[in-house]
Amino acid sequence: MKIGIVGLGLIGGSLGLDLGMQGYEIWGVSRRESTCQAAMSQAVVTHASTDLASLAAVDLVFVCTPISAIVPTVAQLAQRLKPTAIITDVGSVKGAVVAAATALWPNFVGGHPMSGKAEAGLQAATRQLFHQRPYVLTPLAQTPSTAIDEVTRLIEQLGSQLYVTDPDSHDRAVALISHLPVMLGASLLQVCTTSDQRSLAQQLASSGFRDTSRVGGGNPELGTLMAEYNRPALLAALAQFQHQLAQLTQTIEHEDWSGLQAYLTAANQDRPAFVDGR
Amino acid sequence: MKIGIVGLGLIGGSLGLDLGMQGYEIWGVSRRESTCQAAMSQAVVTHASTDLASLAAVDLVFVCTPISAIVPTVAQLAQRLKPTAIITDVGSVKGAVVAAATALWPNFVGGHPMSGKAEAGLQAATRQLFHQRPYVLTPLAQTPSTAIDEVTRLIEQLGSQLYVTDPDSHDRAVALISHLPVMLGASLLQVCTTSDQRSLAQQLASSGFRDTSRVGGGNPELGTLMAEYNRPALLAALAQFQHQLAQLTQTIEHEDWSGLQAYLTAANQDRPAFVDGR
Numbered sequence: 001m002k003i004g005i006v007g008l009g010l011i012g013g014s015l016g017l018d019l020g021m022q023g024y025e026i027w028g029v030s031r032r033e034s035t036c037q038a039a040m041s042q043a044v045v046t047h048a049s050t051d052l053a054s055l056a057a058v059d060l061v062f063v064c065t066p067i068s069a070i071v072p073t074v075a076q077l078a079q080r081l082k083p084t085a086i087i088t089d090v091g092s093v094k095g096a097v098v099a100a101a102t103a104l105w106p107n108f109v110g111g112h113p114m115s116g117k118a119e120a121g122l123q124a125a126t127r128q129l130f131h132q133r134p135y136v137l138t139p140l141a142q143t144p145s146t147a148i149d150e151v152t153r154l155i156e157q158l159g160s161q162l163y164v165t166d167p168d169s170h171d172r173a174v175a176l177i178s179h180l181p182v183m184l185g186a187s188l189l190q191v192c193t194t195s196d197q198r199s200l201a202q203q204l205a206s207s208g209f210r211d212t213s214r215v216g217g218g219n220p221e222l223g224t225l226m227a228e229y230n231r232p233a234l235l236a237a238l239a240q241f242q243h244q245l246a247q248l249t250q251t252i253e254h255e256d257w258s259g260l261q262a263y264l265t266a267a268n269q270d271r272p273a274f275v276d277g278r
Numbered sequence: 279m280k281i282g283i284v285g286l287g288l289i290g291g292s293l294g295l296d297l298g299m300q301g302y303e304i305w306g307v308s309r310r311e312s313t314c315q316a317a318m319s320q321a322v323v324t325h326a327s328t329d330l331a332s333l334a335a336v337d338l339v340f341v342c343t344p345i346s347a348i349v350p351t352v353a354q355l356a357q358r359l360k361p362t363a364i365i366t367d368v369g370s371v372k373g374a375v376v377a378a379a380t381a382l383w384p385n386f387v388g389g390h391p392m393s394g395k396a397e398a399g400l401q402a403a404t405r406q407l408f409h410q411r412p413y414v415l416t417p418l419a420q421t422p423s424t425a426i427d428e429v430t431r432l433i434e435q436l437g438s439q440l441y442v443t444d445p446d447s448h449d450r451a452v453a454l455i456s457h458l459p460v461m462l463g464a465s466l467l468q469v470c471t472t473s474d475q476r477s478l479a480q481q482l483a484s485s486g487f488r489d490t491s492r493v494g495g496g497n498p499e500l501g502t503l504m505a506e507y508n509r510p511a512l513l514a515a516l517a518q519f520q521h522q523l524a525q526l527t528q529t530i531e532h533e534d535w536s537g538l539q540a541y542l543t544a545a546n547q548d549r550p551a552f553v554d555g556r
Contacts (some may be wrong), residue, residue, distance in 0.1 A: 003521060020395040024398070025540040029326065038408055041321065062376070091536075092439050092536075093375030106537060110334040114482055114484055116484075116485075130394070133484075134481060134482050136482065137335050143300050147546045161481075162480055163478070163482070165420065165478055169475060169478055170478070172473070173472075173475040173478040173479045173482055175477045175480045175481060175485070176469060176473055176475060177470060177482055177486075178484070178486055178487065180466065181466065181486050181487055182461050182486075182491060182492035182521070183526055184466060184523070184527065184544035185490060185545070186541060186542050187342060187519060187522040187523045187526055187543075188458065188462060188519065189545040189548050189549055190522045190526075190544065190545060190548075191454060191458070191515065191518045191519050191522050191540070192454050192548075192552065193519060193544070193548045194518075194522075195450075195454055195518070197447060197450045197451040197454060199356070200441070200443060200447055200448070200451040201451045201455045202414050203439075203441055203553070204392055204451055204452065204455055204456075204551050205455040205552040206392055206394075206411075206412075206455070206456070206552065207394075208335050208455075208456055208459050208492070209455040209456070209553070210336065210552075210553040211458055211490070211492045211493065212462060212463060212489070212492070212493060212494075213459075213545075213552065213553070214486070214489045214490070214509055215486040215490060216490075216545050217545050217546050217550075218438070218546065218550075220539050220542035220543040220545075220546050221539065221548070223538070223542040224535055224538050224539040224542060227530050227535075227538055228412070228533070228535055231530060231533070234530060235329040235530060237469065238290075238523070238526075238527045238530070239527075240469045240472075241465060241466065241469050241523075242520065242523060242524070242527070244465040244468045244469050244472075245461070245462070245465045245516070245519075245520060245523075246520070246544075248461055248464065248465055248468075248481075249513065249516045249517075250517075252505050252512060252513060252516070253511060253513060255509070257502055257506055257508070259504055259506075260501070261498050261499065261502040263448070263464060263468070263505035264460075264464055264494075264498035264501040264502060265498040266467075266468065267345040267463070267467040267473070267491075267494050267498075268368075268463035268469060268495050268496065268497070268498050269312060269497050270467050270468075270470075270471045270493055270495070271467055271494075271495030272495075273480050273490040274297075274467070274479070274480050274491065275483065275491070276471065276489075
């Protein structure tokens with residue numbers, strides 16, 4: 001079986017390393033010739049090209065470009081792949097991708113491997129990046145079961161934890177646990193930097209502040225793309241959060257300390273299911 | 279020099295260990311006889327008693343009780359200490375403590391060692407807990423300089439980074455970097471647990487969610503005391519945060535992606551000064 005990978009960054013490169021180990025031929029495509037050469041010399045791929053036409057004979061393609069390039073890439077692939085080929089993607093938002101990509105290529109299966117690192121690019125690619133990590137598939141009702149089965153088989157070979165849901169549920173869940181925390185952390189940083197106590201706050205900030213603000217101080221381009229492509233779900237999550245925080249603020253305003261303790265006790269008891277749940 | 283420590287938990291016990299190493303006599307007071315015995319057997323103190331009257335001869339007392347017990351403890355100490363004795367405390371909020379304690383005992387110096395651990399109690403006490411960590415003193419204009427100098431000398435012997443400010447500035451700074459993050463994390467957890475996507479969110483939550491929610495899922499009693507004793511500063515911080523988050527939400531509603539990227543870029547660039555600033 002021949003597997004194509006478009007976009008040889010952290011995710012595409014790591015997929016190449018693991019799937020190559022399984023014995024598949026890996027046909028990589030990058031916009032840059034230098035990345036193709038690096039991918040060949042690091043044995044991330046068995047073949048590399050800057051031309052999507054090089055994928056004419058592959059059986060399955062992982063599209064590992066930035067979100068904004070996924071649907072345009074599928075449109076180009078649709079003119080070059082053999083009719084039985086399967087396309088899957090690794091974008092972190094699914095609603096904006098899956099319907100449009102499926103219209104272009106019925107054998108499309110939306111995917112989202114929830115593995116990451118602080119570093120980006122091919123040089124950060126690593127074996128076992130997906131091992132024991134969630135990998136979500138978001139097929140539509142009309143997605144051929146043969147295509148779902150084939151992608152599922154590969155994900156199982158990566159050692160990932162497979163979850164299958166619809167694009168909308170996926171997007172609302174990641175808005176809550178991934179995109180909302182970015183916006184909260186960024187706003188926390190903004191409140192502190194605009195405060196007249198900024199200098200003392202900087203001196204006293206400790207591990208609690210470091211952790212709460214970590215993803216808020218992350219990659220700005222990625223955060224912007226998340227919001228752009230998951231806007232309705234993120235806005236809904238922001239509205240729910242503001243409602244919750246307003247209620248909590250009222251509890252403090254009213255000096256309802258038993259109410260506050262009950263709220264914080266619920267948070268203390270609910271958290272393990274989110275962080276130790278797997 | 280004889281040093282008293284009232285409250286032999288994590289902070290009081292750790293102070294006893296480090297100051298005992300410096301050669302001081304450490305006179306510990308705990309409400310419980312069993313804690314006194316444990317503190318003696320672990321060499322946290324050189325003397326231990328359940329009776330504050332045992333501190334009649336000490337030169338300086340660290341009050342290491344929960345916030346709510348600090349001022350009542352100072353009131354009791356005021357009837358038992360020698361007139362030249364100095365009292366300092368380790369409470370995480372200063373405005374509600376310093377004025378009242380100073381009225382009871384002019385030789386009072388408010389303090390806040392910003393060292394912590396997840397565990398609490400004497401069994402969690404450890405050497406070097408304060409080493410290279412911030413230790414804030416919040417004297418008033420009328421606080422005798424001799425008392426400030428004496429407490430400063432001990433803090434320097436602990437190897438802490440000393441900061442001196444007024445109680446109000448301290449309380450506003452810790453509201454921003456310590457108490458606000460607790461409320462944000464708790465509200466984030468509440469939004470996720472009340473969502474119809476709770477189950478999927480639990481399965482997909484990853485390191486970003488874990489870090490952003492960590493202090494929000496912490497000790498509920500401590501979070502409630504923080505809010506109770508630092509209510510005005512925390513409410514101001516919450517209002518500032520809600521204003522910031524509303525602006526960020528508008529940016530997303532208006533699809534102002536360059537504006538969002540500028541906001542997230544500022545967060546990305548500002549964060550190191552808070553987390554690597556020392």
